[in-house]
Amino acid sequence: MIKNNIKFKSVIAVSTLAIFSSCSNTKFLKEGQMLYTGAEVKVEGDSISKKQKKALKAELEDELTPKPNSSFLGLRPKLYAYNIAKEPKKDKGFNYWLKYKFGEKPVLLGDVDKEFNKDIIVNYSENKGYFNAQAKYDTISKNKKARVIYTLNPKSQYLISQVKFQEDSTLINKEIQNLKDKSLLKVGNPFDLGVIKAERERIDNGLKEKGFYYFSPDNLIIQADSTVAKNHKVELNVKLKDQTPDLAKEQFSIDNVIVFPNYNIRDVKEGKYQIPMDKDSLSKYAYGDIYVIDSEHKFKPKIFDRALYFKKGDIYNRADHNLTLNRLISLGVFKFVKNDFIVSDSLNHKFDAYYSLTPRQIQSLRLETLGRTNSANYGGGEVNLNWTHRNFFRGAEQFKASVYGAFDVQMGGAKDANNIIRVGAKTQLSIPRIVAPFRFNSSSAFVPRTNIALGYEYQSRTELYTLHNFNASFGYVWKENVRKEHDLKVIDITMVAPQTITDKYREQIDGNPEKGIPPNPTLGRVVEKQLIFGPTYTYTYTNTTSPQTNTFYYRGMLDLAGNITGLVTGANAKKGDQKDVFGVPFSQYAKMEHDFRFYHKFNEKTSFASRIIAGLAYPYGNSEFVPYSRQFFVGGSNSIRAFRARTLGPGSYDPRTQNASFYFDQAGDVKLEMNAEYRANIVKFLNVAAFVDAGNIWLINDEINAQGQITRPGGKFSKDFLNELAVGAGVGLRLDFSILILRLDLAMPLRVPYYEKGDRWVLDRIKFGDSSWRKDNLILNIAIGYPF
Incomplete structure (x- = not known):
């Protein structure tokens, strides 16, 4: 406090x-x-x-x-x-x-040492x-x-006239000669000590890939001679230092690979843990070409056989060295991974590879509580109880189970939005390999995983309806590298079944002429029985983890539901031939979404962030409409912040005209959203931002009620969609308290798509001094973390 x-x-x-x-x-x-x-x-x-x-x-x-x-x-x-x-x-x-x-x-x-700075200037030059x-x-x-x-008077800059790689008959020199074609030292380029250091590192990396484990960049010397050339030229000669140790010149191969999967520092102090191991006692721990010292049998040896890239007799190389360490860490069951190479046969230049692995806590139980508010005038909280087992079948399988309860209570607003209660449970088993009838080989530093998930949620919107939501999925996650990730759910099943629908909600669906309420089939689709199944695929590319001036993030998603079943059964909902599975009509649609982000760093304290999201969900075959749970929504703290969550759109539809005594979420089949944000750091923990958001959602097909009326006029996507974009802007504070980032964004609309054409820009109606204007137009978003 x-x-x-x-x-x-x-x-x-x-x-x-x-x-x-x-x-x-x-x-x-x-x-x-x-x-x-x-x-x-x-x-x-x-x-x-x-x-x-x-x-x-x-x-x-x-x-x-x-x-x-x-x-x-x-x-x-x-x-x-x-x-x-x-x-x-x-x-x-x-x-x-x-x-x-x-x-x-x-x-x-x-405090300024001017002579010292003058020497720096000369030396750097x-x-x-x-x-x-x-x-x-x-x-x-x-x-x-x-x-x-x-x-500074620098005189002329010396250029490289010739680069020589001194030759001899040794094996290491032969490997150096093989590396010279990709040298960073180019004839005609300026002499640059930084490039020379980088060239030594490059050669060292190349030699490490060829087994020269004990080699160091310091073993190389690049001599510069400016006396043999004229007109400000310099010759460079790359060679091994005369005092290079013999060990650094030798090419090493792997002898034995030994794993200690239960390593801890106490064993070292008590003398239970020894490197090198007695060769006579190793045989009883053999598993193929490796040795696993696990007397308690906590781990199946085959998980190490998959993760380790070094085999007996292999020439050492740094790529496999790093790859093995990364894969052991990515198993998720080890807290620390330590590696040692001990010379076992100096005559034949062999060493043993030792892997000392410190397990994480195998089981954990965590209780999480949180409070939240959103721009749709809801406040609430959530409680999660999570249990994790990181070695479920002794093969580094991660099993997670959680139960949760949440509530959201309306805290104001023009209408009675009703309260929302959610109670559920979910489980996931993550296996550190691809479980499939085909062979999947990955040379990535990240272990591929097979994920199996089951979940159930009970949702109650008081005075309106209650729903049961069941879901199950089976799929794979694998990363090519630190930038590229694939997530393929071979089957993703969702079953939604209503338990109760109140008369109040039914009246809004069916209409009530006496009260002037027209039928609204849109609300009926929220509580109808739904069966959604099919594959989904997500591809993510990002280089935002790299310290660069310009970085990118892309996430593309494809969701294909009921396609094969619809094709086999010949379903055609538009012609009245809708098919069922277990008595429930299955959904058939194709959905894709693209999320592209660009970040530019001006300096250490200021940056620019932008995002474009485009999505399309198209129903066909057995469905006339995309299921409500698979449609798009906009508005709120991570979207178009000048409009309350899920209240914007579709198109130019005016939500103020709906006759319901409660707000219902606006959903669409087409989505376009654009965001731009300038960010600046004031002091360590205090950041400010100025932002502009634009976008909307639209429908593929108009929704018609029983009287033949369009329930949301203006909601269908058309060539006039650009004129239906909402625009908002605002400023924000971001308080970085290390453990979390608390974000406060204050936004206001600049363009309202449901106003009359020609009257949608509202810049001339901004009145900061008017309390009623502020109440209707200023939206405060409180959230955790950045919006994108």
Whole structure:
């Protein structure tokens, strides 16, 4: 509570300091002190181009130390906070946080070692091939502030004229010669020490793939000779150092592979765990080509045979080394994986591979509780009890079972939305291999899995209806690499059966002429018996885990329900020939969805994020409509935030015209959504954002009631769909408390698709000073994590 209190106060402090930090920080300086405001590097001379000067200047300025106090819009609020905060008596509390956590100690001119920085400039320039670089510096001061100007004259940059790979008759030299065709050192390129270091790493990686386990990049030397060439040229000679150890020159192969699946540090201290193992005692632990030291038989040896890529007699290579470690970790049953290679036959250059595996807690029981609100005026909570067994059949199979209960209560709004109660249970068995009648080989670092899931949920919408929802699936998940993942459910079955439908809800479905309520078959489809079965496939590609300026995320989904059954039975719902399975009409449709995201990082504190989602669900054969549970929805905290969850669309349909005494979720068969967000970090835990959202949903076919009326006019997809896009914008706060990110987004509509044509943009009707306008148009979304 104290920690959160400090963080709340800090939000106020940041705002206050932004106002008052314009006051001069120099008044806090002592006599003779000068505030250091930064440095600049000027690159002079006609020997290099403007482009080279610009690049060299940016690189050199980044190398200079120390960095001046941080600034924001020309102000230094962190320095001001340090100056005004009193010296705390204890290393805690708000005053301590303000001075030493948020605040920054002043960086003075006296802290700058100008000679040291001048040497850095010269050395860095020489490393980039400017061998005759010269530098000087000058200090400019005014009003107790000082900056340093460094001037560099780099002369001409030396270029590579020749690259030699020194040859001899050794095996390691032969492998180095095989690697030279892909050298990073190119004739005509500038001399660059960074590239030379990268070339040593490249050769080292190549040799590691050929069995030279003990080799190191430090065993290579790349000699540069600028005396044998003219006109600023340099020759490079790549060779092994004379003092390279003999062990580093030897190619090693695998002798024995030994696994300790129950390793723990106590066994090491008590002397129970020994490396190397006595060769005479290994035979009783043999399983094929490997040895599994598991006297308690907690694990089936075959799981290690699948995960280990090293076999007896294999030449060592780093790819299989890393692949094996990653696959052991991805089994999900081991907390730590340790690997050792011990020379077993120095004459024939062989070593034993030891894998010491520390198991995770095999079983765990976790109770989760959470509270939530959403933009549709609901508040509620959820309780989950989860049991996990990570070695269910001794083959690293993960079995998960959970029971849960949830409720959502209406907390306001124009109509009675009724309360929602959900109670359910679900189980999943995840097997670390592909269980199939065909052979599936994967060389990925991630173990492929077969997943079997069963679930049941009871849902009650008070005063309206209660439903039973059963689901089951069987499928596979596999990753090609860290970027590409496939999720194929060979069969995904959902059965929805109503238990009770109240007269109040039935009246809305069938209509009541006396009360002026027209029939609404859309509501009937929510509670009708549904049987959905078929395969689904999801493909995900992402490079967002890489530290790049531009990153991407793509998720594509394909859902094919009832296709083969519909084809075999000749079902045709439009002609009245609808087929049943176990007395329930089965659904037949094709659905796809594409989610593409792009992220651009401007610097360490600011970034841009965008997303486009496009989806289509098309019913045919045995279905005239896509099942309600498989349709698309928009609005809410992770969608178009200016509109409440599931209240937008379809098309230009106006939900305010519905006669129901409650809101019902708006669903559609076509979805288009676009989002853009600018994100900035203010202090460590406080982030702000400005965003724009646009999109809508539409129907493939109009829904007609018994009187021949269209129940949701304007909802059908047409060529005019762009004119039916909703647009909203807003600002947000993101509080990063390490264990979670609390997000508060305040949004308002800019374009409302159900207004009359030509009157849908509402920019001229924004009235922040009008309380009734704010109540109707400002939507506060409270959520956990980022929206995308």
